[in-house]
Amino acid sequence: MTVRFRKYSWQLAPRDVRDIRQTVFIDEQGVPPELEWDDTDEIADHFLAVLPDNTPVATARMFYTLDDTAHIGRMAVLPRHRGTGLGEKVLRHLMAEAAGQVPNLYLSAQEHAVPFYQRSGFHVCTEPYDDAGIPHYGMRCLAPTLVTPGFNHDSPRHKPMILGEDEQSWLIDADHQVPDLMDSLVGQARQRLWLYDRLLDHDLYDRQRLRDLLSWLARHHRNSEVRLLVHDDGPLVKRRHRLVDLLRRLPSAIDLRLVNTDYPPVEQPFLLVDREGVLVRHRFDRPEGFASFADSGRARLLAEDFQRMWDIARPSLELRELPL
Structure with missing residues (x-):
């Protein structure tokens, strides 16, 4: 028509x-x-x-x-x-x-x-x-x-960016795509949100929308589990990061640990949402990668890597000493 x-x-x-x-x-x-x-x-x-x-x-x-x-x-x-x-x-x-x-x-x-x-x-x-x-x-x-x-693609997606429904991966080749795909995943989380990166870079993670989405997940889903695993917590402490407020005010719902470098860590950052959502960047310093909203197999493999690093990680003493 x-x-x-x-x-x-x-x-x-x-x-x-x-x-x-x-x-x-x-x-x-x-x-x-x-x-x-x-x-x-x-x-x-x-x-x-x-x-x-x-x-x-x-x-x-x-x-x-x-x-x-x-x-x-x-x-x-x-x-x-x-x-x-x-x-x-x-x-x-x-x-x-x-x-x-x-x-x-x-x-x-x-x-x-x-x-x-x-x-x-x-x-x-x-x-x-x-x-x-x-x-x-x-x-x-x-x-x-x-x-x-x-919408104008020859093969339109079925329920694009809907967790558990969109089975086609989204390729990432530019910086501006990462926060939109990340927030679209985080905004649908109901249980698990595990994030692994070298540091919580301000341009990517110190954003009001992401903070609000994480806060909503932690406050409105009692069984949710938000884990942040990083190599360096310095940017969180040196400049007041929006996520610091959440980490301090919701310690039972949001946890941050530092990678134990005595053991070989994974060499690419990733985000896991519930049992099906993943976002992977191929390098810590570049945006290139992909996001998948219905990939339970890859999510399971990455979850095993994350759990291994999490179990031997250490708490952030600097964050613990920050005043409210």
Whole structure:
């Protein structure tokens, strides 16, 4: 289906935008009008999808917040045009619109639509909640600039960057790819997060988004285990690193140890998430490597290497002596 997209402010949006939402959300799904029309409409961009003959068929809105997040919502496709791939076209258009402006995308998905959004690289990031009497989940995409180009590939990925689902590896050949892939893995961790590197470099690890993701994992999943294994803890101590605060305030959930150099360590850094997610860089000083979101075999082998080094590692005395 060929469609064109038009973008409007709420004040200039044609009646078609309101009519489609009225049909889908109020008439069809029973959303109360007082919940459907809210103040967010005034600050959002509104998108209208039209056919080549200018027939309106779908709409959505998107707005930005100060935490560098684009919020996608009110996606509605008229009933007679569903099942044609139109909804995916609408979502991908909004993702492409936001990808060059912000690093985070967020939306609230009805429970039945979760697989639909996963196919475009969004992962669940909240517990279920009720919205207008309908079960919803919060979902986010932490790597829009990496996911969006893949939509036009000859062999599109099945659920890109979804832990346990995306079976194709992501090759890394540039610095900017590493934090997006790393955060996309960390943001889906529920049990194990093991990280091994020479040091916790500030450019890669001293980032607010990574700190928030680690904090969420440690605070909201009681059985989670965050282990950080490094050769040198100097950068953590010399310049106040964001992860120092977590290490000091959540000692029962996050642990850091130093590699015992009396025994041969692994010569490449890696990250393990739960039992399937891995990110490997081929060298400590270069970004080149790969990330896999569903590779249980490699995760198991790397976990054996990590456990061997962890068992003979030593605690960081300098971190222990830092005041809160």
